[in-house]
Amino acid sequence: MLNRFAVILAAGQGTRMKSHLYKVLHPVCGKPMVQHVVDQIELVQADKIVTVIGHGADLVKSQLGDKIDYVLQEKQLGTGHAVMQAEEQLGKQDGTTLVVCGDTPLITAETIEALIKQHEEEHAKVTLLTAHAEDPSGYGRVLRNDDGTVAKVVEHKDATDKERLVKEINTGTYCFDNKTLFQALKRVNNNNVQGEYYLPDVIEIVKNNAETVAAYQTPSFEETIGVNDRVALSEAERIMKSRINTAHMKNGVTLIDPKQTYIGADVQIGQDTVIKPGTVISGSTTIGANCEIGPNVEIINSRIGDNTIIRQSVVSDSGIGEQAVIGPYAHIRPQSELGDNIKVGNFVEVKKSKMGDGSKASHLSYIGDAEIGQDVNLGCGSITVNYDGKNKHLTKVEDGAFIGCNSNLIAPVTVGKNAYVAAGSTITDNVPGEALSIARARQTNKENYVARIQEKQNNHGRKD
Template sequence: MSNRYAVILAAGQGTRMKSKLYKVLHPVCGKPMVQHVVDQVSALGVQEQIAVVGFGAEVVKEQLGTKVTYVVQEQQLGTGHAVMQAASLLEDKEGVTLVLCGDTPLLTSETLHQLLECHEHENAKVTVLTAEAEDPTGYGRIIRNGEGLVERIVEQKDATEAELSVQEINTGTYCFDNVLLFEALKQVGNDNAQGEYYLPDVIEIAKKKGETVAAYQTASFEETLGVNDRVALSQAETVMRKRINEYWMRQGVTIIDPENTYISASAKIGQDTIIYPGTHLLGEVNVGDDCIIGPNTELKDSSIAEGTVIRQSVVHDSEVGKVVSIGPFAHIRPQSSIGDDVRIGNFVEIKKSTLGQGSKASHLSYIGDATVGSNVNFSCGAVTVNYDGKNKFKTVIEDGAFIGCNANLIAPVKVGKQALVAAGSTITDDVPEASLSIARSRQTNKEDYFNENNR
């Protein structure tokens, strides 16, 4: 196998997206389009990936990091001009160069591998990735000779009636002999209406030299979709979501309604987990075996251990242990750690807190900036009062403590082991271990008050 390189075209502004966000950074199932492309190319084991960047170059570099080498296309003068920016890195190297666009997030490493294999098997100098389109309008048509090799690529405006009936189209992804590519690019002109240098012109140059130009037809037209506007972005999202959901179902995950379940490309899910409709798994989510997630639940950048049930709730940037029950209508905010066998019920909010094994907050509580031990019980309406308007303060509740209904713990404060805070108390001082703390006014009954004030 010869050396393999990849050039990813990611310099276009994407004006049709009508967005402040650089086009190739628009996400598909939670991952930027260009990151999908880089990840699939990385799976091929290429020696070097080069991203041609332009508008938004620094933001793209921040996203892709050091996996990729960068060259800048200062002026947008066409695809051929874009590839030429990589000449200083590649033109003297022997091997095969894969050229593809950063706005084709649905291309898979399997298809790209087959394209490379076809290129080498045919001993071709150029191989075009093609697809069969139901409606090929607007695409360049692939015209093959009797041996199945590419005779030419005809653009829609230049095609005859017979050529217009051809449904095999050019997807804009290519394999090139690297030496030929950069030699031919020097011969590409810009004598056209747009004044641009077009990469497909390399094919004509190769043909005139008598070189072999081959084509590999992928079975999936939708995989080749290039995203140029929000409509195509939505189409790519739909295809990718279906692909992701089908993958996890084949791995042993039950998805009740795949059309209404949204799983990011970075998520991981264990066997025998059940996901109900309206669930969103966003970013780096890791769900263990035997969980029940949803309906109408949002998990983002969080780890959920096996056997946990989360219904109609939100969990962000947090860790949840084994056999935990969360919801309905609970909110686990960032930097929270929920231990095993914990119960968090309806309308409970946890923020930047740790709850130990077996603790319970079953309803209508706020636990913020707190360290909570094991087997602690929060009764209805309990609150850790963590903010004085300027600073946040910490509450510590040790193992086995019981916090009564509508109790307010004014941080910084500590409740010791096995201590009990009486219902309705506002606690401003530490509660010793095994103590009962009552902090409320004595009840006063004024008899006959109503009659005296309504005579």
């Protein structure tokens, strides 16, 4: 196999997005557009990926990391000029170079592979990725010779009436013989209204040298969509969402209403899990088999074990074990680790805490900065009071402990194994294992209190 290289064009500002966020960093299904492109190119085993950056350069580097190379296009002088910036990295290499825009998040590795394969099989110097467009208005038309090779590419504004009837369009993604590409770029000029160096001019230069220009037509026009404004971004989101949801359903996941289910590009879900409407799952989330998620659940960057149920709740940056029941209306905040067979019920908030297997907080509790052992029962209204106004402190509740309703555990404090805390207690000292701790005022009943109060009020009224 020939060496494979890729140049990603990601230097444009994207003024039509009307955003402070650099265009290629706008997310589609939770992942920046340019990251989608890089991920697909990596699947075809490119030997080197060079990203051309300009506006927002540091942000793009931060997103993509150091696994790829970068070149800076200080002035945006056209697509040809952008590729020229990669000459130092690629100019002397033998092989095939893919050039693709960073704002085409829907392109797939399968299409890229097919494009490269046709390019190499036909020994072409340039191969265009084309598509069939029912409405090709505004696109450059691809005109072919009788043998299927490309005769020319004509822009819509320059096309004749007959040429405008052609529905095969140039998508702006190309394969080049690498050395031919950089040799031809030296001959591209900027004698045009915009004063820019256009990459498609390489096609004409190659044809004038009697070299082969080929084209691969993708069966999916949708893959070729370039995102230049918020309308196109919304369309890309719709298509990507449908693609992701379809893949999960084909892999054995039930989506009750796919149109009302939002799943990120990197989410993994086990077989026979049911996702109900209104659910949003994003980031690097992994959900096990036979789970029930939703309705109206948000899960972000979390791990969910097999046979777990989550309803009307939010889980972020946390782990939940198997056969757990979460919700409704629970909030599992970052850095929480919940074990197997646990229950976190309605209006319970868990933050940066661990709950051991079999433990329960069924309703109306706050568990923050805590280590809860196995088989612990936290009664209604149990609170770990973790913040003293300056620092956070740890609460420990050991295995088998029972915390009565409306109890405050003032951290730092430890409740020992199998201990009991009486309802309504405010615990400020450690509770030994097996002990019962009662920390509340003794009840006093004042008989005939209401009658005495009323008599005083009546007497006061007569004096006036």
